[in-house]
Amino acid sequence: MKYRPLALLGALLLSTGLVACSSSGDEQGAGGPTVLDVWLMRDSVSEAFQKEFEAGFEKDHPDIDVKIQIQEWEGIGEKVTAALASNDAPDVIEVGNTQVAQYAQSGGLTDFTEKVGDLGGDSWLKGLAEPGAWEGKQYGIPYYAANRVVIYRTDLFQQAGIDATTIKTRDQWLAATGKLDKDGVQGIYLPGQNWFALAGFIWDEGGQLATQENGRWKGGLDSPEAMRAMEFYKRLQALGKGPKDSDEARPLQAEVMAEGRIAQIIATPGGANAIAQSNPGLKGKLGFFPIPGKTADTPGSVLTGGSDLVVPSVAEHQDEAYAFIKALTGDAWQTKLALAMSYVPNRTTLAGAVASDPGAAAMAVGAAEGHATPSTPQWAAVEAKNPIKDYMTAVLTGRDAKAEAAKASRSITTTLRSGS
Known part of the structure; x- marks a missing residue:
């Protein structure tokens, strides 16, 4: 799909x-x-x-x-x-x-x-x-x-003694991914600019990409909730070798997983078909589970x-x-x-x-x-410029998270108010 x-x-x-x-x-x-x-x-x-x-x-x-x-x-x-x-x-x-x-x-x-x-x-x-x-x-x-799910290698999970059906929380996900990330296998391939995944983590924390008050929009990446989400993203991204300065399309993450040493990616299920087409040896070795949430009773939020x-x-x-x-x-x-x-x-x-x-x-x-993304016609202009990606790369490469979040939020605010 x-x-x-x-x-x-x-x-x-x-x-x-x-x-x-x-x-x-x-x-x-x-x-x-x-x-x-x-x-x-x-x-x-x-x-x-x-x-x-x-x-x-x-x-x-x-x-x-x-x-x-x-x-x-x-x-x-x-x-x-x-x-x-x-x-x-x-x-x-x-x-x-x-x-x-x-x-x-x-x-x-x-x-x-x-x-x-x-x-x-x-x-x-x-x-x-x-x-x-x-x-x-x-x-x-x-x-x-x-929406996005986790596509995973069933054989690599089995070899590591991990039952994917038991992964219900973020902490369980981190533990399993860390166990997979060894012996030449990447626990997860997560490029640094997958802002779709970050958005889900922000919603899990109770934050928003942008908020509206008295008819005026304001970027929300500098809220405590959004910053906690970015910290989780950083921990998860570190359990693999995904590039910090590009998104899931550069290179296509399905093609990267098809190379054979990636345990998981975050993608729509149709990505499994692309993986198997590139590497027929993986046909029948790919499974799916919902992105885990903070607690076992609630799955992770998704865009x-x-x-x-x-x-x-x-x-x-x-x-x-x-x-x-x-x-x-x-x-x-x-x-x-x-x-x-x-x-x-x-x-x-x-x-x-x-x-x-x-x-x-x-x-x-x-x-x-x-x-969904903020319901405003100006959100399309935010995505075109996409300061969220730049913010993510800045944090993952060691720059001050608070300052970069404030900078990205200002950019979002300016763009959303441009049509007012």
Whole structure:
């Protein structure tokens, strides 16, 4: 499973010529069904699932003809921005969960606040639901989720006498990782700039990446809670030889683990497929467990990736769009989607749907403690500049943690307030 970008920068102004929006020319003929134009993202659904859903939905709604267009993630921010500003937008659009705020800010999305109860919103994953809201109103409807887990070498754990199912706390995780880190094996490969993992540790400690008070944002890396999280990250990172000045994509950590001497990485479960493809000898030797929390009764917090479904306010078929969203995000089709795509369903009550898939099941446990990045359109600019990475490298290379945390927090504050 590919991990979705957690935020994409959208252009403020773009010519509408870039957009292939809904096809008003395909409207129903006299007495024919309403054509519902839908944009879903690449790898959001398989071809088989798409056909099954369309057939099932149209059987239940014979007055609606669903036309799904698969979109690419590259450049989608600009394309959606242009669609929302046009008079010919698609009826339903899949967007990254942390993109909703920037689109809602423009006033271009339909408000579903009064429909939350009807859609079963009381059990939505908060990592999808919270970023789908803007200024107290719900615009994005949770679609599916993905988050990081620990991918580990079952054979190396067995050789070290470690039962991964017993690792429930951070202290147990550190002890096991230290036991693995010997005889040429790295206990864990954790690059110094994996800020996604750090974010989870910050939430575990009760901290935040940024906080809002009286309508103004402030960076939170210099809080005592966030600094404790960075200290834990430093201890864990030291139990391997991960680079201190790069992230999990440089080099690709799956390729590093495929070299054969890495006991663990923190990644989405799809990373196991990439590892086995690079090194077929590791096929069948990779397992998963949720990132451990501070106590055994609560798994570690994770950054929730995934998607929400939105409806442009200019979309012509509002009722039909709502019917589509209600079906695709409801229990029956969420269960089928999770099994077909190894995703985490959009609600906690469906976690058992992926029990037969070890990677997805581990994700589902963590998803219950899922969080989102700060719900503000300016967060995308923070990620583009990303002072969090620079801060992590500075601490790991011996610079003063308190001073560097304050510096990074000031940078986050400035960026978040730039759009005020």
